[in-house]
Amino acid sequence: MIEHDADLSGANTLALPARARRLARPTDVAALGELLAGRDPAEPLYVLGEGSNVVLRGDLPGLTVIPAFDGIDYLDESADQVRVRVGAGVVWDRLVADTVARGWGGLENLSLIPGTAGAAPFQNIGAYGVELADCLESVDTVAVADGWAGRFRADQCEFGYRDSLFKSRRRGEFIITGITLRLHRHGARRVDYGGLAERFAGQDPRTLAPATVRAAVIELRQSKLPDPAVLPNAGSFFKNPVVSAAELARLKADYPKLVSFPHPDGAKLAAGWLIEDAGWKGRRLGPVGMHRDQALVLVNHGGARADDVLALAAAVREDVLDRFGVTLEQEPVALP
């Protein structure tokens, strides 16, 4: 069923006003194939999950697809390993809760990330030292051009930091219909990152249950991040910029307190620290602002439009560039 002139203001966590000219929520590959076959190839096509990582700049012309494929299936279960096939429309944290409740480890650090399983490979979601790519086996897709159903192995997805082939080189070519993960029961949990390192200091990570780590992650996230249902936002608004070792040394000389993390190309700078040091933490510009506790999170205090968001983002980016010579890249995808 296609909805015409659908309201999307409740379908994006920044709560920006926008409408979709035509909106469909296919529940299986056959329905999606039919939808694509019946569409004029010249008509623009957009894909949305829960809208937790998009900036809707205005109304979406053409067809918007929200894949509503359900199902969490446990396959080839052995004493220590399982494969889990998940429909694109499954809410990500429902999946994490389900796997952890069954004692499977791998996704616990990614607890409470908003969004759908289908969107997870798009930007290779990550948190607390773990990325989706660490336990992803494959991604099922349907090609927009001809409705062809295919599968990408994880090593074909060109995963990077908040990046993949779906977000970059072949953007717009595929609709993700499902993912398959490989999870383990035993082994060490990743608790060497940020607040988890403090929380579990001195404990052997091999003795920690996935549920223990999930509970800690949930507590940390709830204490730090604004809930979009209360204060609309899209999570981190900028990616942590990656700089060379020489660039890091230059910055550290001027800003000894600069927070950075190791990265194969040099270092990843904490974008939140840069924004805070540039004076933007808790500062507002019209109806939008950078959050008072999390400078990296841009929030809608009420009634914001896309122009307000883009003006604030530009002002923050300009100040950070002036002060540090570092360019911030927006994380949420701008549509249309």
Ligand SMILES: Cc1cc2nc3c(=O)[nH]c(=O)nc-3n(C[C@H](O)[C@H](O)[C@H](O)COP(=O)(O)OP(=O)(O)OC[C@H]3O[C@@H](n4cnc5c(N)ncnc54)[C@H](O)[C@@H]3O)c2cc1C
């Ligand atoms: C409070 C908050 C905290 C967050 N914390 C984190 C975090 O810790 N780590 C992290 O990585 N992200 C985080 N995010 C960002 C967001 O949760 C993730 O990017 C999530 O994967 C987006 O899922 P979604 O279903 O909402 O996708 P949407 O926002 O609807 O879409 C995002 C992009 O993916 C594309 N897309 C979505 N579904 C599909 C599909 N089935 N096929 C093809 N393309 C698709 C869309 O076209 C769009 O370009 C956070 C967001 C919020 C609001």
